[in-house]
Amino acid sequence: MAFIEVAGQQIEVDEDGFLLNPDTWTEDVAKYFSKEEGIDELTEDHWKVIKYLRDYFFQFGIAPMVRKLCKDTGFSLKGIYELFPTGPAKGACKLAGLPKPTGCV
Amino acid sequence: MTEAKKTPLLDDLEKGPWPSFVTEMKKAAANNLSAQDLLGQLELSYEDKKAHWKHGGLVGVMGYGGGVIGRYSDVPEQFPNVEHFHTVRINQPSGWYYNTKALRQVCDVWEKYGSGLTNLHGSTGDLVLLGTKTEHIQTIFDEVSSFEEHPMDLGGSGSNLRTPSCCAGPARCEFALFDTTDLCHELTNEFQDYLHRPMWPYKSKIKISGCPNDCVASIARSDFSFQGTWRDDIKIDQEAVRAYAEGGFDIQGLVIDKCPTKCMSFDGSELKIDNANCTRCMHCINKMCKALRPGDDRGATILIGGKAPILQGAMMGWVIVPFMKIEPPYEEVKEFLEKCWEWWDENGKTRERIGELILRLGMRNFLRAIEREPIPQMVVAPRANPFFFWWPEETVQD
Numbered sequence: 001m002a003f004i005e006v007a008g009q010q011i012e013v014d015e016d017g018f019l020l021n022p023d024t025w026t027e028d029v030a031k032y033f034s035k036e037e038g039i040d041e042l043t044e045d046h047w048k049v050i051k052y053l054r055d056y057f058f059q060f061g062i063a064p065m066v067r068k069l070c071k072d073t074g075f076s077l078k079g080i081y082e083l084f085p086t087g088p089a090k091g092a093c094k095l096a097g098l099p100k101p102t103g104c105v
Numbered sequence: 106m107t108e109a110k111k112t113p114l115l116d117d118l119e120k121g122p123w124p125s126f127v128t129e130m131k132k133a134a135a136n137n138l139s140a141q142d143l144l145g146q147l148e149l150s151y152e153d154k155k156a157h158w159k160h161g162g163l164v165g166v167m168g169y170g171g172g173v174i175g176r177y178s179d180v181p182e183q184f185p186n187v188e189h190f191h192t193v194r195i196n197q198p199s200g201w202y203y204n205t206k207a208l209r210q211v212c213d214v215w216e217k218y219g220s221g222l223t224n225l226h227g228s229t230g231d232l233v234l235l236g237t238k239t240e241h242i243q244t245i246f247d248e249v250s251s252f253e254e255h256p257m258d259l260g261g262s263g264s265n266l267r268t269p270s271c272c273a274g275p276a277r278c279e280f281a282l283f284d285t286t287d288l289c290h291e292l293t294n295e296f297q298d299y300l301h302r303p304m305w306p307y308k309s310k311i312k313i314s315g316c317p318n319d320c321v322a323s324i325a326r327s328d329f330s331f332q333g334t335w336r337d338d339i340k341i342d343q344e345a346v347r348a349y350a351e352g353g354f355d356i357q358g359l360v361i362d363k364c365p366t367k368c369m370s371f372d373g374s375e376l377k378i379d380n381a382n383c384t385r386c387m388h389c390i391n392k393m394c395k396a397l398r399p400g401d402d403r404g405a406t407i408l409i410g411g412k413a414p415i416l417q418g419a420m421m422g423w424v425i426v427p428f429m430k431i432e433p434p435y436e437e438v439k440e441f442l443e444k445c446w447e448w449w450d451e452n453g454k455t456r457e458r459i460g461e462l463i464l465r466l467g468m469r470n471f472l473r474a475i476e477r478e479p480i481p482q483m484v485v486a487p488r489a490n491p492f493f494f495w496w497p498e499e500t501v502q503d
Contacts, residue, residue, distance in 0.1 A: 015159070015162070015177050015189075016162060016163045016164060016175060018163070038167050062455070065306060065455055066264070066303065066304045066305070067304065067305075067306075067450055067451070070304075077298075077302055077304050078298075081168060081170075081302060085167045085168055086165055086166075086167060086168075086170075087165070087169070087170030087302060087303070088170065089163065089170060089263075089303070090163050090164070090165050090170065100161060100163050101163060102160070102161045
């Protein structure tokens with residue numbers, strides 16, 4: 001498995017760059033990923049989505065459905081894509097340190 | 106070039122009369138390292154009798170949430186050129202009509218950045234480019250989408266609207282009861298956002314057939330199946346019917362007796378059809394296409410719910426709209442789809458297809474949400490049990 005180095009820490013990721021362990025996430029990890037997901041700077045809105053995703057994940061053990069994400073954060077899907085150009089799964093979930101979405105993608 | 110690996114098991118599949126995929130792969134492997142390694146990995150899979158791809162994979166292009174299926178080899182040390190082997194879905198033209206220019210330019214891009222291997226076409230309909238690296242995906246997309254002539258877009262993948270597809274339609278079929286190619290194109294354009302940015306509980310597919318022969322298998326392989334139909338009389342050319350009879354065609358045995366509703370008769374000179382009892386199965390028209398034609402009052406039947414077995418068992422679509430006029434700009438169709446999707450998106454659980462949601466919450470909830478009345482054509486038979494729910498307003502309190 002591959003490792004990324006963030007703020008002096010070695011963190012294990014899979015081949016798509018997702019964290020293998022959500023507990024190894026730090027704000028620096030999100031900043032590190034933001035570059036490769038087409039985000040110039042992480043704004044308050046970005047953090048709001050990231051924080052929501054992490055809270056939801058640690059409470060329910062899964063990522064929220066897209067509709068739920070939009071409703072709870074108040075962003076439209078279009079708004080989410082404006083924040084995270086690669087989308088809620090590849091973009092936002094990755095920055096939030098959640099496990100890689102699976103299934104028939 | 107690395108030394109070509111030996112592939113005795115695969116070589117066996119070059120024998121026999123059917124066009125061999127191994128021969129095709131070898132042709133591609135002559136100029137392409139990843140096609141070469143793919144042959145090697147496939148040979149290994151034949152030996153081991155198991156797949157050598159890792160679970161999942163998530164890659165894509167900026168702005169889209171789907172369209173590319175990430176794939177990684179689990180034996181990259183042995184086959185480094187298929188370590189990344191992502192699939193790119195390209196939205197096909199309606200009815201799969203191409204000119205050589207369109208195909209040549211996509212081949213040029215694919216030779217440059219991919220394995221040179223393709224699938225024409227994926228079962229949903231997309232033109233499938235098989236095998237490229239993560240760093241090339243954006244470039245491939247940028248190039249195919251900016252062709253001066255015939256630019257192409259990605260198809261769908263993930264929990265979204267998948268690439269709609271349609272039968273050959275009126276372009277070359279006299280049975281087509283509406284312009285399947287135009288509707289397919291129009292819906293693809295109208296719902297680009299749903300197609301590129303997954304937002305739903307699960308996938309949703311549209312397939313469009315011009316008549317009940319259903320040449321794209323829409324009833325079995327799409328959540329929303331459109332099948333052309335008509336509601337007036339079958340047109341009969343009695344002269345042509347007699348010509349069939351005179352030519353030795355057994356009209357009684359092959360047509361009249363096979364009619365599922367037994368609504369036809371033939372006295373040797375005149376063919377009669379009791380159209381009120383015809384279910385438009387197409388059999389007589391298929392058999393005597395020079396003599397019989399669908400009627401002139403045309404539209405489509407819309408069926409909902411077709412899906413593969415996971416989770417609740419395989420389903421074929423069932424009738425929701427017995428007849429809808431299908432004419433540009435297709436406002437009624439679009440409105441209908443939007444209502445269905447809205448209800449599903451609001452109520453569906455993660456990975457629940459619309460057919461399963463209707464099963465779970467019941468037709469009465471679904472029909473109320475999309476504002477349609479229940480009608481006999483929606484069922485094969487009435488319920489056989491008495492466990493009937495009433496809406497609160499239908500009950501009388503003492």
